[in-house]
Amino acid sequence: MAEQFSNTQPIYLQLVQRICRQIVRREVQPGEKLPSVRDLAVKFGVNPNTMQRVNMELERMGIVESRRGQGIYVTDDSSRLAYMREQLKEEHITRFAGEMKELGYTEEEIVAGVKAFLQEKE
Known part of the structure; x- marks a missing residue:
């Protein structure tokens, strides 16, 4: 089944991000061989040239x-x-904090909200 992609960013960059997240989550281990370009192209429902570009990036x-x-x-x-x-963490925090500040929340409110959320999840 083909993956869903956003229209706001090139598909190859979305795939780069997905693979990076898989590595960060340890779904793909350091030193592990990735599937072939053809296999990944079929898995993600994209052209093999797109997967080749992902690998190059x-x-x-x-x-x-x-x-x-x-x-x-x-x-x-x-x-x-x-x-x-660390880069992925910084990107997500920057985006989240920026959106919260745009909504009018103070730093204290943001920190308190995150702490409350994390305590609820424990």
């Missing part, structure tokens, strides 16, 4: 490495993966 970011004749592997570089994890 992930490699440029240092998240995966291409091993000639063997495929694409998630990097074992724990510092690189930790950096990516």
Whole structure:
């Protein structure tokens, strides 16, 4: 079944983000081989060229490495993966805090709201 994509961002960037989130959640482990371009294209319902572009972007970011004749592997570089994890956290916090401030909430209200939410989930 094809994935749902937003019209606000290129599909290849949405796929890069999805794969990065899978790595951060440890659904895909460091050093693990990724499925082939064709298999991923079928899984996500996109053109193989789109998946190739995704792999090139992930490699440029240092998240995966291409091993000639063997495929694409998630990097074992724990510092690189930790950096990516921190970047994702910063992006989400920045977006969330910005939206809350646009709605008129103070920093104290935002922090109190997050604390209350987390306490409810425990």
